[in-house]
Every structure is written in structure tokens, then in C-alpha cells.
Amino acid sequence: MILNKNILLNTTRLKVITCRNYSTKYRSSKVIRQQFLDYFVKDNDHNFVRSSSVIPFCDPTLSFTNAGMNQFKNIFLGNQQPKYTRVANTQKCIRVGGKHNDLSVVGTDGYHHTFFEMLGNWSFGDYFKKEACEMAWNLLTKVYEIPPERLYVTYFKGDQTLGLKPDIECRDIWLEIGVPINRIVACDAKDNFWEMGKTGPCGGCTEIHVDHLPSYRKVNRAKDVNKDKHDLTELWNIVFIENFRKSDGTIEHLQQKHVDTGMGFERLVAFLQDKRSNYDTDLFIPLFEKIQRITRKPPYLGSFSGDDFKRDMSYRVIADHSRMIAIALADGMFPEENKKLRRILRKCLNVSVKVFSHENLLTETIPVVANILGDTFPELHQKLFTSLDIVKYEDEYYKSLKSSLSKGIKDILEKNPQLMDLDLYEYPGFVQAYNEFKRYKKSNPYEISGDMMIQLYSNFGLDLDFIERLAEIERMTLDINGFENRMEAMKGKSLENFKVDNDIVMRLDGSIPATNNDSKYNYEYDPSSNLYKIKPVKTKILAIFDTNGQSLKSTNESTTSYVKIVTKDSPIYVESGGQESDVGYLEQNGTIFNIESVSSKQNIIFHKIKTNQSANLNVGDEVELSIDNEKRTSCIRNHTATHILNAAIRNIKNLPTYQKSSTVTSENLKIELAMIGPKLNESEIDEIEKLVRRHIKELPLQQTTEVINSQELQSKNNVIMVPGEVYPDEDIHVVSFDDFSHELCCGTHANSTSEILDFTFLSVKSTGRVSYLFNAVTGNKAIEAIKKGDELISQIKSLSENDEIEKFTVILSHLRKIASKLHDNEISYLKKIQCQKLITDMKETIKYKSRDVVSELLDIEMKSVIEQNEPFIVHFLACSDLMQSVSLLKATRLVSDDKPVIIISLVDNEVKARCCVPKEMINENFNAEKWLTHFAKIFNSTVKPPKGQDPLEVCLMKGKKVKSEEFNTMLEQAIAAAKSFANSNILDETRFVKKN
Structure with a gap:
């Protein structure tokens, strides 16, 4: 039975209130889930589609997959044809932040969760209202044996403002099924009308609610449906997608209609297992038992008030969050790139220590989650050790951050302990930001303006998610529109080209077709020249625009130096997938125009060329487009090597790894990866390079590309995707190199890795706590x-x-x-x-x-210097690597007393110098201090005399560390400066100014 904390009095544990008296058969959660799937797949001809990842695919608006319909979104939008017309599954869902945010109440009641399963069945243009209602009713009343008297149904009562009439058809279907009229409730749009967004598919809903009270046979509770009663809850929601909301707000009917249903699995299990809370089911109890066994704390009592509430709430928090973290990590999500995940993980670490006196309960609970859910979601077992590695790493990192907490942050937390839930450790500018924020809040207590948000974001490095959480804690609203407008203004001219292309496409409104550039993938390798060759494409000019976006009939109409040409076809690869655009040429009647750059908007390619006074291009002209084969070949090699390198790193390191970015140009390739675990060492870098080269020279890999859509991708395993990357819904390219590498990529690749010729790193740099940037070359550059x-x-x-x-x-x-x-x-x-x-x-x-002849070496070197018989000496001591810098003293003494001298040494990349000037050669412009200062400024160093000596006669340059690659250049500059100063300021013998 589901009860919230308000219904439970100050008791440690209430007796379970019997919810039903119609069956005593216990069903495990696994059985309940399987009964749902078997009912639809085996009995009602649905196709099982496994749950999509909780990492949203093709949807940057979501941090997590938060509903069962997410993976079918593009079918509803009409962007994609369904693979199956009838589908059923259990979808992994996470709700943290945004519209669906259950995080703040998790643990305080018996039914909110960050992770849950959504049982669903879908019809894509197949069955509709009658069949959907009948199947739902039969499952609940016949398979799950729930008495019909416990159930209430709703239908959409219409909405005059939307121009929609009551769904009488739905009401009559329920009557035909046998639901009494006094158990059928008409509800408004708030409860019974579903919309995907401000525009797009939408439709009325019908819901099935269940009465938890023992008095269900005696009391009709229709008036309490959708009134937030804890003991009369929604069990199933069935959406009839038959409308479409247009941008003007009006709603029209769709020709093809769909059904989208969702039933909360945890809530269903609690009801069927006769439990008053989701947390009392076999989905959670093993977790509580594990926590109690490990920590020796009092057992979980299921309290929602009273003395045991805090501890039991902490049990629920750890159990719920363990499920969410295990699922997210198993799907390849990283705390490093998803701060919501990191926030929840750290919350668990804090609760582990503060409530259970255990450093990290997650390492104990995540394996239990795998045991409970691993049969349904096998990735929990497959990625278990990886998940535990990440959790251990995050724990160690969190401890190091807390131990190095600045005094400023400690002071703020003492006064504002509610800020502890924020990851302050990740934001070096937080102390200044918060002080500025508090000053702002004194005069603006209710809203954080767009300008203030920009300050926090740009000046102090707080990201938008952090600012949103800060506003929530401080009970303030955010001026999101103001923030976004300011951000757009700050981007300024960087968006200018994009806006011009966008404006053009908007004006075209489909009058020009998308550019056919399939030929960009049609290339052949020529072993004799070691080049990939693409045949030129003959095509027709469809449109010409100047760089301001004005439409032209001819290039001679342009008032700007460059124009943008749109052609029917193009072999040019436009920058995407990290690969740079091709360099190309447009030719007409022997006149060649260099294509300076290309851009694409809604698959229309704009070729930017310089206008030519002696040649003219017109709309409708036949032209030929070609690309620079050498540049493309280099890109092909570098892009292919990026894939092989990515796989080789994962193979050698065998650690949790994710790609942050990659760049492929004709010059080189760069890929930035985050690796959770021990630092990358030189031996591993050597192994990685050798493995890549082995697959080029000894064991070449063959490339295959499979073109699929986002639905088909769901069934693929071990395909590498970049977190946060937005992939297309159709024409997704899965590029494979035998069984070594499988990645989503739209770039151009070699047919065989042998065609890369060779590979080597140019640099490997650490770019963060766990990130590395690999810079490499292929082909002749590598050789x-x-x-x-x-x-x-x-x-x-x-x-x-x-x-x-x-x-x-x-x-x-x-x-x-x-x-x-x-x-x-x-x-x-x-x-x-x-x-x-x-x-x-x-x-x-x-x-x-x-070591025994250092003095001899010094004598030999200085003798050679003195024999040159110069009026002054500025000399770098070549043998200084063999001795301590104190040898500068001996070196200067070996020079005759009548010559000014600067001796320089370099020991362990530290440069030092000693300067001596005879008394008789000192004048108002020239002395040891001035001379050596002129030398030392090149090294950004200072000078001072040895203790007790005259700075006019003897001075020392303070030792300065220098980079070995910069030393020779700096030394040459410093010696030249010293010699120039001496030549200009040493007086003739007859004009010596003797020192008193």
C-alpha cells in the first residue's frame, strides 16, 4: 500500500494494511515484469525493443532519458518510419532536474525515485483506442488479477480554448469493456491531455487509477481521482496521439495515429506485492539488508516520521541513488561530463559517512543492484567492474577536494550550510562569485537577472546548472530569457555567417532541394600515387547569393568580393564529425574558381568563391566541382587513425574512457580523452603507438560502414559514441574496422588501415585531472x-x-x-x-x-677564450654541465685582471652569470652592475654583488630556470645585448675614469 509521510503517525513501524483479499499468490518483481512483456509480445503480437540508454540520443535538451517515449520521439514527429508498428518494453528512466525533478523528495515518501522503469506498449499507426484500452484492462484484471472494483478510468473532457471536444469515443469504449459509468471520470487538459512540446504531436489521455483502501467495494471514490490522494493513485497512462499543435497554437488532426502508454513498474510491484511503499518490495529490500549488514546500523524500519525517520530516509536515499548511479554508469555516462550524476554520487558519499559511518557504500550496493536488475539490463553485469572503478575514483577525488577546501569556502559554509549540496570544490571562483551575489541579493531578493547570471557565468566560471541550483537554494527565480539574449549578443559576429545561411534557407522555404553530396564517399585508392581520388562532379548552379544573403542571378551583380554558390550536386565534404571541410575548385569553360570555404544549412551546401571580373557565373550554368585529392587523402588517413587510436587506447589502458573531442585536418589529428584511473605513462604511450602501427603495417584492418537509423542503433553493442554529441535520426554511419573498432561517424575513412602508411605521436599532453590530448600524424608526415x-x-x-x-x-x-x-x-x-x-x-x-679532471677541462676552455685576445669577454661556459656553478668564480679568475668579463653557466636548466670589471675600466656608464643587468634582463632575472663586495666591480645574476628549447635563443640575445652595451660604453684608455 502506498502511503506518504503525512499519513504515518509517530510509530517506528506500522502494521501492513491489507490492500487486497483476492489473491495470496506472491509474485516477484521479475515475474511481474515478465508477465507484462509476455502479455504484449507473445499474446498480442508486439515486438520487444530493449530499453534505450539513459544517455539521451539525438536530444541535447535532456540530461537523461526521462520517459519511455524518448526513443520513439522521432516516429511521433514524423521524422522516422517505425521498424515495427507494435512495440513493448521496459524503459530505464532517470528524472533529475528540469520539468521532471524527483530528486528533492526522494527518500521522504514511499514512491518517488531518481531511477525507475517505465513499462510501455506502443502502436505506430496500428491499433488505436479500443484495442489499447482492452489490452490494458485485460492485463490488469486477468493477468495481474486486480479486482475491477479497485480500478477507475479517466478520459479527456475536451477544451474549448484548444477547440477540442470531449473524447466520448474513449468513454464509450470503457463502457463497452464493462467499466461502470460511476467509475469513469472526465478530466481536463491539465491531467488528460499530453503534448510533446510547444509544437508537435499531442492528444488526449485515458488513465487507470487504483484504490488502495480495503473499503474499495463499499465506497465509490470517483470524486477523488486526480486529487493527489496517496491512497488512490494513477497506475497507467494511455495517450492517444491524434492531434498536432502548430506554431500558431492551433491544433489539427493527424492522419496517422499512435498510442503511447506508460506504467510505473515500481508502483505496480508495490501494489501486487501488497506493500505500502515501493521501498518495501524486492527491488529495494536486498539493498537495505546489504547496507545494514555492512554498517551494523539498526535495520530499515520503513518509517516516514518519528525518531527513525532520518535514518530510514537515508536508507531510501542510498538505495534509490545506488540504482540510478549503477544504471547511468553501466550505460557509459561519466560523472566528469554529467554534473547531475556527480552531484548524486557525492550526495551518496556524504550520507555514507554522516549517517552510516562508512566511507563509500556504493561499492557495496552497486553489485546488489546488478543482482536485482542484471537479468533485465545485462549491461549492469558487463560494466560492473568499470562502474566500481569510477565510483572509487570519484570517492578519492572528492576526499582530496574536501581536504584542500579553501578558508573562504569553509567560512561561507559555516554561515550557509545549505550550500553544502553544491559542488563548490569544482568552482575556483565561487568565493568571489558568492560575495558578489550576496551584495546583489540585498537589493534584488527575488530574481537573478540575466545580467547577474552573465557575471556569475562569464566572470566567475559558474555554469548554468550550478546557477539554477544556487537560485533554488536561495529561493530566487532566474531570468533565463535575459541570460540567453545576453549570450547571443556576446557571440556577436561569430554567428554572422551562420545567420546569413539560416536567413537564406528560411527565405528559400524549400524552393531549392538539399544538395546531393553522396559522391563525397565515392573515392578509390590509387596505390601508385598513394592517393584517394574522387572524380569531379558535373552539376548545375541552382542559386547565387552575395555574402549579405541577397539573391543574385549572376556573379557580376554582386557588390561584394565573394559570393555563395548553391549547386545541385557537390563532392565536397563539409566540416562535421570533427573532420575539416575539403578544399575544392569550381570550373567553367576552363576558368577555375577556388572554393574558399563551404558551409551547410539544412543540407544545402554553400560554396564561397571569389568573384572574377573576367569570368561570370549565372544561375542555371553547368559547372564542374572537384576537390584537392591530396588534402582529402590526408584527412582520410588522419580520420581513420583517430578511430584506431581511440580503440588502441581503450585496449591498452583497459580503463573507463570517454571521448571529449576530436579534430581531423589534413595536417594532423587530435583526440582528447578522459581516462578514469592511474595516470598514463610513457610505457603505455609506447604500447599504444606500437599497436596502432601494427594494425597499419603488420595486421591491417578492413573497414566496413553500416548505415542505420536511431531505432536500429538500439540493438547495437559496443559502439563508441561521444557523450553529448547530437547524431542524426536517419543515415547514421556505424564505421567498423574488423572487430577492433566500432564508432558512429560521418567522416571519410580508409578502406584498409594499411593505406594510412604510418602513424606517430607528435605530443601527448595532460589537459586536466583525467584528460589527455593526443596529437598525431599519419602518412608521409609520420614517416x-x-x-x-x-x-x-x-x-x-x-x-x-x-x-x-x-x-x-x-x-x-x-x-x-x-x-x-x-x-x-x-x-x-x-x-x-x-x-x-x-x-x-x-x-x-x-x-x-x-669528475677528476673538471679543473683541467675548465683551464682548457678558458685558455682558448683568453687566447682570442678580445678587449672584453662574454662567454658561456660549455663545461658548466659538469660542475657546480661555483666554478664561475674560478673561471673569472682565470681571465687576466685587466679585462671586463661575464661568465655564464647552465646547470640543471638553471642559468647563472658572474661579472667582473677592473677598477680602472669603470666609468659613469659602465660597471659590473649595469653591464650584467643589461645581460640579465633577457632572462628576466636580477643582479646583486657577492656579500661584502663592490657592485661596480663584481656582480652575480640570480639563477633563473629556463626551458631547454628556449635557452639557446635567449643566450644568443643576452650575449649580443651584453657585447653591444660593452662596445658602446667602455672608454678608450686615455679617457678612463679611475675609481677613487
Whole structure:
């Protein structure tokens, strides 16, 4: 029986109130679910379609799949033909935030959940009202054996403002079925009219409600239907989609009609198992038992008030959230990219510690969820270890954040503990933002304006979800429209091109067909040239526009330097799926126009070309379009390698991984991945590159592409998708390379990975706590990058063959020059690392061999400098790698006392310098301090004299760390600056100004 907390008095546990007396047969939740599916699939010719992921597909407006109809949305909209006309399933649903937000009340009552199953049956243009009502009634009364006297039904009573009449047809169907008229209730649009959105499919509903009270045979409660009574609840909602709301608000009838039904599984199970709360069923009890067993706390008593309420509410919170987290993680959702999921996960971690004195109950409860629901949703078992890895990682990260909590945040939380539910740790600018917000609130207590939202968003880095939650806690409303308008204004000119294309398409209103660019995929590989070749396409110009969007008949009418050409066909690939647009050419009668850029709006391709005074293009002209085959070939190789790299990383790391972004150009490929777990190390990077190269050179993979729609995708396993990416509903390309890689992608790819030729990383950078950006090249660029690295390795090894002590300084000088080349972005990343190791090892070897003769090396080097007989000396000590910087003192003393000298050293990437100027050479413009300061400013360093010495005679430059790739350039600049200063300011002997 479902009772809310208001009906339960201050008792620890009420006796179960008997809901029915018509059957004593116990049915498990698994049996109840299977009876529903068997009834529709086996008995009523429906097709079972497995639940879609809780990660919304093709719908960026949702954070989670929140209703059974989500996966069929495009059928209702008329954008997609159904694979089956009769469908039944149990859909995984999560409601957190937005219109359907059950998070705040979860645990306080017996029937709200963040995750629930929605049992549903659908008809897409097949059966309609009569059959839908009959099937529902028979299932409830005959299969589930619910007495008809417990049930009430509703129908839509019409709406004058919508121009809709009462659904008398539905009412009469229920009468024919045998429902008494006093149990059929007419309801208004609020309760019995369903709409997908402001525009689109809609229709009246009929609901089936169930009476939980033992007095159901004696009392007619029709007047209480849809009055929010806890003991008279809606069990099933059946929507008749027969109308369409237009943009002007008017409603018209649809020719093809659909049925969309939904029944809350947890609520049904509670009723059939004779339980007063969803939490008392076999869907939750095993979770409570596990928590109690682990924590040794008092057992769950099912209290909704009284002394045990807080603890029992915490039991319910952990159990409910464990289900939601397990389902989300098993579907491939990451807390890193879904902050609502992270918020709930952290709430569980807090409750675990505060109420149950356990660090992380989720690691104990998620396996229980898999045992309860894993037969229905096998991904819970398949992804169990991955899910637990993510939970453990998030727990460790959360602890580290809390331990490093700033004093500012601690102070705010002490005064405002209600803010604890916000993930303040993720927002470095929160303290300043909140102080600014509190000042604003003093004079604006009710609404956060669009301007204030922009400040919080742009100046302090608070995202919109965080601002919404802050407003909820502070009991304020948000000016969302003002915020969105300001955001649009801030984007400014970046949207200009998009708006021009959009305006053009709006004006065209379908008068020009979508550009046929299927030929972009029609290419063949030519082994002799190692190029992919696409045949030029002969086509006709359908429209010409200037860059302001004005329609032209001819290019000579344009007042702008560029025009946009729309053709019937095009071989050009327009940027999508991370791959850049092709470079192309338009040719007419021997005149070639370079296509500067391309854009697409509603599948109409705009080719931007520069106008030509000597040649003219007209609407209706026949032209030929072609692309740059070399550029396309590079893109094909790089895009293919992106897929193989993505799969190789997952194969080697074997950790929870998701793709954040990818970019494919003709120059290189970049892919950013988040990996939950231990940091990526050099050995793994080496393994990853070797695996990719193995599939290019030794074990090539063959590419196949399957074109499917979003319905067919539901049955696919192990297909990699980018979280948050919006994919089309039709013509979805599943690109596979044997069994190694399966991804959704609309880009262009090699027929075989052998055609990539070669692959190597140029860089691997950490871009965040768990994120890495991989930059790589393929084809000839990869071959050249590897070759350059091998040449440097060979040079280093050849230097190691010379072990003459007097040559060590020369070798070190060569090593420094080689080291400076390692930052060339066209050398293989792993070859660079190998070079750096060889250089380090060589330096250590030289240090070891020369440790007894360092002084001798210094004498040899300085003797060579002094013999040059210059009026002053500015010298970098080549042997400084072998000694401590104190050797600067000895080096300057080896120079004759009558010469100004600056000696520079580099030890462990720290540059230092010492300057000495003879007394007799000091003048008002030239002394040690001024001279060395001129040198040191190149390194952004300062100078000071040694303790007790005159700064005019002796000065030291403070040690400054420098990047090895920048040192040689900075050294050259500093030496040149010092020499120029000395040449300009040292006086002739006859004009020496002696120091007193």
C-alpha cells in the first residue's frame, strides 16, 4: 500500500494494511515484469525493443532519458518510419532536474525515485483506442488479477480554448469493456491531455487509477481521482496521439495515429506485492539488508516520521541513488561530463559517512543492484567492474577536494550550510562569485537577472546548472530569457555567417532541394600515387547569393568580393564529425574558381568563391566541382587513425574512457580523452603507438560502414559514441574496422588501415585531472617525423663514441643544440623522449668520466677564450654541465685582471652569470652592475654583488630556470645585448675614469 509521510503517525513501524483479499499468490518483481512483456509480445503480437540508454540520443535538451517515449520521439514527429508498428518494453528512466525533478523528495515518501522503469506498449499507426484500452484492462484484471472494483478510468473532457471536444469515443469504449459509468471520470487538459512540446504531436489521455483502501467495494471514490490522494493513485497512462499543435497554437488532426502508454513498474510491484511503499518490495529490500549488514546500523524500519525517520530516509536515499548511479554508469555516462550524476554520487558519499559511518557504500550496493536488475539490463553485469572503478575514483577525488577546501569556502559554509549540496570544490571562483551575489541579493531578493547570471557565468566560471541550483537554494527565480539574449549578443559576429545561411534557407522555404553530396564517399585508392581520388562532379548552379544573403542571378551583380554558390550536386565534404571541410575548385569553360570555404544549412551546401571580373557565373550554368585529392587523402588517413587510436587506447589502458573531442585536418589529428584511473605513462604511450602501427603495417584492418537509423542503433553493442554529441535520426554511419573498432561517424575513412602508411605521436599532453590530448600524424608526415627522430638518435649515439676528455665540452655543446631541436613539432614524440634519455645518460657518463679532471677541462676552455685576445669577454661556459656553478668564480679568475668579463653557466636548466670589471675600466656608464643587468634582463632575472663586495666591480645574476628549447635563443640575445652595451660604453684608455 502506498502511503506518504503525512499519513504515518509517530510509530517506528506500522502494521501492513491489507490492500487486497483476492489473491495470496506472491509474485516477484521479475515475474511481474515478465508477465507484462509476455502479455504484449507473445499474446498480442508486439515486438520487444530493449530499453534505450539513459544517455539521451539525438536530444541535447535532456540530461537523461526521462520517459519511455524518448526513443520513439522521432516516429511521433514524423521524422522516422517505425521498424515495427507494435512495440513493448521496459524503459530505464532517470528524472533529475528540469520539468521532471524527483530528486528533492526522494527518500521522504514511499514512491518517488531518481531511477525507475517505465513499462510501455506502443502502436505506430496500428491499433488505436479500443484495442489499447482492452489490452490494458485485460492485463490488469486477468493477468495481474486486480479486482475491477479497485480500478477507475479517466478520459479527456475536451477544451474549448484548444477547440477540442470531449473524447466520448474513449468513454464509450470503457463502457463497452464493462467499466461502470460511476467509475469513469472526465478530466481536463491539465491531467488528460499530453503534448510533446510547444509544437508537435499531442492528444488526449485515458488513465487507470487504483484504490488502495480495503473499503474499495463499499465506497465509490470517483470524486477523488486526480486529487493527489496517496491512497488512490494513477497506475497507467494511455495517450492517444491524434492531434498536432502548430506554431500558431492551433491544433489539427493527424492522419496517422499512435498510442503511447506508460506504467510505473515500481508502483505496480508495490501494489501486487501488497506493500505500502515501493521501498518495501524486492527491488529495494536486498539493498537495505546489504547496507545494514555492512554498517551494523539498526535495520530499515520503513518509517516516514518519528525518531527513525532520518535514518530510514537515508536508507531510501542510498538505495534509490545506488540504482540510478549503477544504471547511468553501466550505460557509459561519466560523472566528469554529467554534473547531475556527480552531484548524486557525492550526495551518496556524504550520507555514507554522516549517517552510516562508512566511507563509500556504493561499492557495496552497486553489485546488489546488478543482482536485482542484471537479468533485465545485462549491461549492469558487463560494466560492473568499470562502474566500481569510477565510483572509487570519484570517492578519492572528492576526499582530496574536501581536504584542500579553501578558508573562504569553509567560512561561507559555516554561515550557509545549505550550500553544502553544491559542488563548490569544482568552482575556483565561487568565493568571489558568492560575495558578489550576496551584495546583489540585498537589493534584488527575488530574481537573478540575466545580467547577474552573465557575471556569475562569464566572470566567475559558474555554469548554468550550478546557477539554477544556487537560485533554488536561495529561493530566487532566474531570468533565463535575459541570460540567453545576453549570450547571443556576446557571440556577436561569430554567428554572422551562420545567420546569413539560416536567413537564406528560411527565405528559400524549400524552393531549392538539399544538395546531393553522396559522391563525397565515392573515392578509390590509387596505390601508385598513394592517393584517394574522387572524380569531379558535373552539376548545375541552382542559386547565387552575395555574402549579405541577397539573391543574385549572376556573379557580376554582386557588390561584394565573394559570393555563395548553391549547386545541385557537390563532392565536397563539409566540416562535421570533427573532420575539416575539403578544399575544392569550381570550373567553367576552363576558368577555375577556388572554393574558399563551404558551409551547410539544412543540407544545402554553400560554396564561397571569389568573384572574377573576367569570368561570370549565372544561375542555371553547368559547372564542374572537384576537390584537392591530396588534402582529402590526408584527412582520410588522419580520420581513420583517430578511430584506431581511440580503440588502441581503450585496449591498452583497459580503463573507463570517454571521448571529449576530436579534430581531423589534413595536417594532423587530435583526440582528447578522459581516462578514469592511474595516470598514463610513457610505457603505455609506447604500447599504444606500437599497436596502432601494427594494425597499419603488420595486421591491417578492413573497414566496413553500416548505415542505420536511431531505432536500429538500439540493438547495437559496443559502439563508441561521444557523450553529448547530437547524431542524426536517419543515415547514421556505424564505421567498423574488423572487430577492433566500432564508432558512429560521418567522416571519410580508409578502406584498409594499411593505406594510412604510418602513424606517430607528435605530443601527448595532460589537459586536466583525467584528460589527455593526443596529437598525431599519419602518412608521409609520420614517416618523416620518425625519420627525423632516428637521425637525432643517431647523432647522439655517434657523439658517445668520442671519449677524449678535452672533447667533452664540444660534445656537450652539440648535445645542447640537439636538445633544442627536440621541441620541433615535426619530430616523433616517443623519439624525442628517447633522445632526451640518451642526452641525460651521456651527460651523466661524461660527468662520471670527467669528475677528476673538471679543473683541467675548465683551464682548457678558458685558455682558448683568453687566447682570442678580445678587449672584453662574454662567454658561456660549455663545461658548466659538469660542475657546480661555483666554478664561475674560478673561471673569472682565470681571465687576466685587466679585462671586463661575464661568465655564464647552465646547470640543471638553471642559468647563472658572474661579472667582473677592473677598477680602472669603470666609468659613469659602465660597471659590473649595469653591464650584467643589461645581460640579465633577457632572462628576466636580477643582479646583486657577492656579500661584502663592490657592485661596480663584481656582480652575480640570480639563477633563473629556463626551458631547454628556449635557452639557446635567449643566450644568443643576452650575449649580443651584453657585447653591444660593452662596445658602446667602455672608454678608450686615455679617457678612463679611475675609481677613487
